[in-house]
Amino acid sequence: MTLLAEAQPTRRRIRRGLGLLGDSFSANCHTIDPKAFGTEAYGYAGAIAAKTGLFPSYLDNQGKVGDHSGQFIPRLPACLTSLTADLWMLLSRTNDSTTAGMTLADSKANVMKAITGFQNTPGKYLIVGTGTPRFGSKALTGQALADAIAYKDWVLSYVRQFVPVVNIWDGFTQAMTVDDLHPNIIGADFIQSKCVPVINANFEFFGVPLPTDAADIYSVIRPFGCLNANPLMLGTGGVINASTNPVAGSVLADNYKASGSGLTGITTRWYKEPSAFGEAQCIELAGTMAAAGGYIYCQPSANVTLANLLAGDVIEMVSAPEIIGNSRGILGWEAELIITKPVSSTSTTIYYRSMDKYQEPFTFPANWKGALETQRYTGDVTETVVTARMGLYLATGIAQDSRVKVAQFGIRKV
Template structure:
C-alpha cells in the first residue's frame, strides 16, 4: 500500500508561500482572516507550514465551505494572481459526493481543468490529493462511496502524470476527525506527514527567518533585525510569576516573563538547555489539570519600542517550539503577536497567531517539533502596545508527562 505518490517532476524554485483551494476541508484548515480561524483551526496547512517553512497567508486560503469542485473554478484566478503563494494544494472534493446530479466524470473534468490552468501559468504549481474517507454520520455509502474510491484511484494512477499527488486516504481513521469528516489535530498531523515529503522533494524555497545570532537586533545598521531583545533566549534573569506554579530552582530566559491561570493540579519546572542557536526555554509539566481553561504564557518582558515602527511596516513573530513527552495533554503551543490599538474609539487587543489551539478534547501528538510564523500585521502608528508571547494551553483531566521547549523568538519587519 503506497501512502505517498509523487509525479515525475524536477525540483522547482518557488517563493515561500502556500495556498489552498477547495471546500471546507481547505477553508477550515487554516486562517481565514488575520485574526479569525476556521472551525478546525489550525489544521493541516498550519502543520505543513511549521514543518516546511512555507507561509500560508490568510489571503491564499481559497477554500469555501460547501463548495463542490465546479465552484472552485471561480477562485482559480486568485491563485494565479497571488503575490505570496506559488505552491497550491487541492486535496479534497468531498462535496462532489453529496451534490445532487454531480458525477465522478464531473469531478475529474473540473480537477483536470484546474491542473491545466496551473500548467499554463508559469511559476504556479499544484499538488492534488485523494481526499479522505468519511465516517459516522458523514460516511458515504453506495455509489457515492464507490465514486470517492474511484476518484482516489484516478488521482494516484492518472493525475500523477501531470502534477505531484498525495495519498491521504489510506491510513486516515475516524479518530483523526472532528465529526467524521474534517481533520482534528491528529488528522492534521497525519495529512502533513504525507504532504511534507512531497513538497520538500519537489520544490526549493527559503525557510522561516528564525533568528540565528545574538546580535540579530533591530538598529539603523540592521533595519530588519528582531524588534525584541534576546531573540536567542540566553540567560536566566526572567520573571516567573507565582501563578506559573514553578518548582524550586526554575529559571527563565533574560527579558522574558511568565503568567498563568487555571493550573490547579499542575506542577511546572522551568529550565534552560543549549539549542542549535542560543538556548531553549523548557517547561516540564506534571500532574492533571482539574478543570478546562488552564494556560501558561511565556511573554516578552518589555514591549516592542513603538518608535521603531513606521506606518506601513509589516511585522510578524517567529519561534521554534517543540513538545517531548508521553502524554497527549497539550491543546496548543502557539506563537502570538499581540497588538493593542484603538478600534472605534475603544482600546482593543488583537491577536495574530500560529498553530491556534484546538478545543477539548483534541490535543497535539505527544511529540512534535516545528517552526512557527504568525499571520502578518501592517502598522498604522495608532498602536499603543506591540508584544509577543508563546501560549501553552493544557487539556483537563489528562495526566501530563511532557516537556515543552521554545527558542529563537523574533518579532521582525518583513
C-alpha cells in the same frame, strides 16, 4: 550493461507562500481571517508550515465552506495571480459526493481544468490530493462511496502524470476527525506527514526566518532585526510569576516573563538547555489539570518600542518550539503576535496566531517539533501595544508527562 539512466526529477524553486483551493477542508485548515482564534481550524496547513517553512497567508486561502469542485473554478484566477503563493494544494472535493446530479466525470473535468490552469501559468504549481474517507454521520454509501474511491484511484494513477499528488485517504481514520469528516489535530498531523515529503521532493524554498545570532536586534544598521531583546533566549534572569506554579530552582531567559492561569493540579519546572542557536527555554509539566481553561504564557518582558514601527510596516512573530513527552495533554503550543489599538474608538486587542489550539479533547501528538510563523500584521501607527508570546494550553484530566521547549523567539519586520 546499459548506459541509460532514469531522469531525476527537478526540484522547482518557489517563494515561501502556500495557497489552498477547495471547500471547508481547505478553508478551515488554518484560517481565512488573520486575527481569528480558530478553535476548529483543521490545522494541516499550519502543520505543513511548521515542518517546511511554507507560509500559508490568509490571503491565499481560496477554500469556501460547502463548495463543490465546480465552484472552485471561479477562484482559480486568484490562485494563478497571487503575489505571495507559488505552491497551491487542492486536497479534497468531498462536497462533490453530496451534490445532487454531480457525477465523477464532473469532478474529473473540474480538477483537470484547475491542473491545466496551473500548467499554463509559469511559476505556479499545484499538488492534488485524494481526499479522505468520511465516517459515522458523514459516511458515504452506494454510488457516492464508489465514486469517492474511484476519484482517489484516478488521482493516484492518472493525475500524477501532470502534477505531484498526495494520498491522504489510506490510513486516515475516524479517530483523526473532529466531526466524522474534517481532521482534528492528529488528523492534521497525519495529513502533513503525507504532504511534507511530496513538497520537499518537488520544491525548494526558503524556510522560516528564525533569528540565528544574538546581535539580530533592530537598529538603523540592521533594520530587519528582531524588535524584541534576546531573540536567542540566553541567560536566566527572567521573571516567572507564581501563577505558573513553578517548583524551586526554576529559571527563565533574560528579558522574558511568564504567567499562568487556571493551573490547579499542575506544577511546572523551568530550566535552560543549549539549542541549535542560543538556548532553549524549557518547561517540564507535572500533575493533572482540574478544570478546563488553564494556560501558560511566555513572552518578552518589554513591549515593542512603538517608535521603531512606521505606517505600512509588516511584522510577524517566529519561534522554534518542541514537545517531548509520553502523554497527549497539550491543546496547543502556539506563537501569538499581539496588537492593541483603537477600533471604532475602543481599545481592542487582536491576536495573529500560528497553530491555533484545539478544543477539548483534541490534543497535540506527544512528540512534535517545528518552526512557527504567525499571520502578518500591517502597522498604521495607531498601535498602543505590540508584543508577542508563546501560549501553552493544557488539556483537562490528563496526567501531564511532557516537556515543552521554545528557542529563536523573534518579532520582526517582513
